[in-house]
Amino acid sequence: MxxxxxxxxxxxxxxxxxxxxxxxxxxxxxxxxxxxxxxxxxxxxxxxxxxxxxxxxxxxxxxxxxxxxxxxxxxxxxxxxxxxxxxxxxxxxxxxxxxxxxxxxxxxxxxxxxxxxxxxxxxxxxxxxxxxxxxxxxxLQVEALCWCGARATHNARTVDGRMVVEGAQVVVGDVGGATGEVGYEVLCRRHHRRRLTAAAARAGALSPDVLPVDGADAPVPSHS
The missing domain is CATH 3.40.50.300 (P-loop containing nucleotide triphosphate hydrolases)
Known part of the structure; x- marks a missing residue:
């Protein structure tokens, strides 16, 4: 059939x-x-x-x-x-x-x-x-991986490595987008919730507008 x-x-x-x-x-x-x-x-x-x-x-x-x-x-x-x-x-x-x-x-x-x-x-x-x-x-059986090594379950849109959460649903881009252009990154749920991309993790800080989340390891946003 x-x-x-x-x-x-x-x-x-x-x-x-x-x-x-x-x-x-x-x-x-x-x-x-x-x-x-x-x-x-x-x-x-x-x-x-x-x-x-x-x-x-x-x-x-x-x-x-x-x-x-x-x-x-x-x-x-x-x-x-x-x-x-x-x-x-x-x-x-x-x-x-x-x-x-x-x-x-x-x-x-x-x-x-x-x-x-x-x-x-x-x-x-x-x-x-x-x-x-x-x-x-x-x-699909091929598991994409978050930068932390965990199984990636969520798609993140980035600009200059910074995760964005607003905008049109469809914007064409690719994983690892060029600087200044829309790119995409796969993340585990934990790091998607924290808006912690690979670039942000390397920099050791999150964007100032990140929302606080529960948990002892949650990053503290800067308001300076």
Whole structure:
């Protein structure tokens, strides 16, 4: 039976690498796939991993209709045995509904890959809808690590190494962003709560606006 499968994890956990591996394995067996992505770090129309692997993809922007696109392709004599949708957290809920219809109405397996929560620890709308609809949810087995060595469970947005907690939900950047640009870092829950990034830890201090937290080792904000 065809399935809608959601592969979920934090940033830096290898989701795009796994998407490319699934594409390679299935194409090597003679299966024809269609790859979609949105806001990939390598630019529109590309699916890339941090290992340097890149392949062409269909950019599923705002207003894109997965079901209509596949129906048009199949009606024109095309073939699609499976669908890969990377960066699925950026999809609108109705686009996730369309992916479910691709499975149910067209009998095509859909493999969606995405991170679950944003830099504020809130679910992305696309990820929330996938959790609600997916036949299976697979947690990626490659564990990203916080700078302290603990398992990273949260995504943090940084500017100049300083964690920020306000702003638009979607701002394209990458892990280890350049100075002055938006970057992202994966942290354990403890250090995400303390807004303690790797750069802040190296400097030995937190930003002045950090909120105090419970615990003897909680950093004391400076108000000077």
């Amino acid at each position: 065809p399935e809608l499968v959601f592969f979920a994890g934090t940033m830096d956990c290898g989701k795009s690498t796994l998407a490319l591996q699934i594409q390679h394995n299935r194409s090597a067996r003679g299966l024809a796939g269609m790859i979609f992505t949105r806001n990939d770090r390598a630019g529109q129309g590309r699916l890339s991993s941090r290992l340097g692997l890149v392949t062409e993809a269909v950019e599923a922007g705002e207003g894109f209709d997965f079901h209509a696109h596949l129906v048009k392709h199949l009606t024109a004599g095309g073939r699609t045995d499976y669908v890969i949708a990377d960066e699925a957290q950026f999809l609108a809920p109705e686009q996730v509904d369309q992916l479910a219809c691709v499975v149910d109405d067209l009998g095509i397996d859909v493999f969606a890959f995405g991170i679950t929560t944003d830099f504020r620890t809130r679910l992305f709308p696309g990820s929330q809808r996938l959790i609600e609809l997916a036949d299976r949810i697979e947690s």
